[in-house]
Amino acid sequence: MTKSITGQRTVLVTGASSGIGEAVARQFVALGHKVYGTSRNPDTVKNPIPGVTYVRLDNADYASAKACAEAVGDLDILINNAGESAAGAFEDTPMDAVEHLFQVNVFGPVALTKAVLPRMRHRRAGTIVMVGSMLSSFPVAFRTNYAATKSALKGYAMALRREVAPYGVRVTTVEPGTIATGIGDRRTIHIKPDSVYREEYETLAAATRKNEAKGISATDMAKTVVEAALAENPKPLYARGNRAPVVFTLRRLVPRQVVLDLTARIHGLKKITR
Template structure:
């Protein structure tokens, strides 16, 4: 039989690379994308994986990529940007770029492959989200919003495609050790009143990611969704996901917020007391 074709965006490192590797090992024809495949070192290239350029969010680039790939049976929308900063200080242009890369681009790419999937009565689309969409953390508002929007598109549109054998799924990783800390875009004014709290949260975030699960574990979850006869709408992996979501079901939104922020060493009342000149307890 002709192997199914899987298109994995952002396949040069991290989750994307591990997913491409696992799918190739399992006999898929795998096409991985990167903004500039020519910059992928020979030692980082995966045997039996084709590499194509793709600028997620650029309609011409996406169409050219799909023409080169041909029929797509599996789409793993993994490419994205991690962004952080006080909402007061994140430039509007940066938020717009983030939503183009994290939401509009993946959704448009999905739209382009769905007609053929529907006609073939088979397709798997996996959006790589983030557990932060369910557990929002201070100074990650733009990123949280982008991942929540991605899950919203996927969850709502899922029922539309089910009658045609096409499944839409979101995989939400928790803390992952991929080196993303060095690539995260940060926005903070030189004299920002949020500097101390921001630095505390980012330090906690970096620490949690350094202890996070390896990308191979997320890739295994993605492949499980791809190969399931009846993929679920949402898979969460890492950061003690089963316990975290069980706790979320019994907490108020305020409780979830306090829990998520406390996990990143952010305590609004302490910040308030400090801003009034009192030493935080």
């Protein structure tokens, strides 16, 4: 059993106004911790959580990361959860959309991590959790840019983990599988009406909607995030959903192409014989 940190902690959860972030913030409050939650517009959060102090953060505005860190002060736990979902054909996605996605999903969390790290290092204590996606470990067609951003975030976490370990700072990544949070309704999509990829994209989109409808809840996923954040010695990677223990074992045992073909099939796409 994983040994957990005890005592009240000061926690910052980004993207705490909905989905996984909201569920994580609720669970930390229920456990008696001091919780800050971010939103691009704190004054307009529809259902504010009692016990959460909301602060402004826009992942695409790096200056807001510095202001957010200054507002919360000394911090024990950072949950980098805020981000944007995207899908569509790689060829149909304009470069400014790719750059925006990396701003929001990668550079924003990096900016916030850089902003809170000096205080953690000085106090020789702290935990940073990057909330990624199992699409980083199991990429699929038509989710290219999104999978790339989550892979970049995991790369940062894996490398930073050793870099800051001598200063008492822990870094870990949590990869959610398919989650029933309604995120599909907010997903940015790039597919041209006459795109040569449209038929296969629509097949994948239909399978994705079906998979998300029966995915695990944000509450269940949040339990894994909280567990990772409070672990005395967190693992490099946590994953939940999509039969994570089975598929990660399979990933180690069979050729990578087999895993890619299986991932495609789960999303409704046929195997391409070469």
